[in-house]
Amino acid sequence: MFRILHVSDIHCSLDNLEEVVEAERGNFDVLAITGDICCNSRLRRILSTTGSKVLAVTGNMDDIHIARLLRDYGWLLDGRVEVIGKYVIAGVGGLQPVQDVARLEELLPKALTRESILIVLAHHPIHGYLDVTFAGVHAGLYETKKLVDHFKPHVYLHGHIHEARGVAHYANTLLVNPGPLAHGYYAMIEMDDSGNAHAELRSL
Template sequence: MQYDKFWIGIGDIHDDPANAARIPDVAEAAGIIISGDLTTNGGVDAARRVVDAVRRVNPVVFAQIGNMDTAGVHRWLEDEGLSIHGRARELAPGVGLLGVGCSGPTPFGTPSELPDERLGELLDQALTQAGQWEAMLVVSHDPPHGTGVDMIGQRHVGSRAVRAFVERVQPDVCLSGHIHESRALDFVGRTALVNPGMLAQGGYAVIGLAGRSLTVKLRTL
């Protein structure tokens, strides 16, 4: 399919951004969208190294913290004008992005966990900022519950609040991460769900705009 514009979606970088430079046509993309986990319990210096490496291959970056990034990283992304956590951003005329980072509670006590209902509240907050967009991308570090993108073994461990938001709003695409084992493409209604898995394992997504709609393809290096 020929796109009018396209964006590269990555996540779960965990201090290893080297594969960003290997993504085909990455320099021609309209930007790179990072769904979360730039670091592994890392602070601002670690996040800066990741973002600088990604900016070297494409200068347009949108990013948010995952559960493994500290609150300081969120503040730094905000100060840099890169953050999409709890925000709405216009990617192109008529094309919008809503973001929610962090994750729901985990058994591991990671740095940036929130009650599940708070993830839904942050998406609703972002939605109040949205323009009159014809196409919409939701970027949620924690994937929607009960889908092919939130599974560890036979268990679904994603966010019920994110799932409810996707069911209600029906964006074109929902890019997620968090569950490394659940690299997949799925659907909730008309919404395409994609979890590319870890960047270091070669996973990424291509989110393409053709006419007035967004589509997504799951890719591996």
């Protein structure tokens, strides 16, 4: 079983990040952060002590300092692909999502095999799913939906729309918005070697 601890929209609540990492310690293979970290004062120390792989994409409210720290420690996944066994994990950040999608369209055909299980970490939702704001507007991206249509990932993890916390399916892709960690929300995703996935929404 492959387990992903998924957090998003931290918004400087690094106490909550530290608490959830400690609460789930030893229970996950990858810590996936899908943007809007916003502060980096204790970030390196917290992420360096998870005991598991850390992969993160930027959010639209993150800045170059956050991106640089994540990049310097090998955690930044914006426009990149990371392979862990048969799991191929691709990232679409919130700072330059259109450019990241274009880069992944080049990288993924080289990284994927028939046995690959594809996971996408993105800050923005795909358009039309888990993307409705309080104003009733669909705020997801057409570009990321096109990426999902093309590569058909098993799992698509995102955040951004705080009020759209939930789990949904688009075709055969499991979509997960864990809700903002700033409010104590996160998710645990379990996958088997065939790519079957289950997500559980949790809170501190």
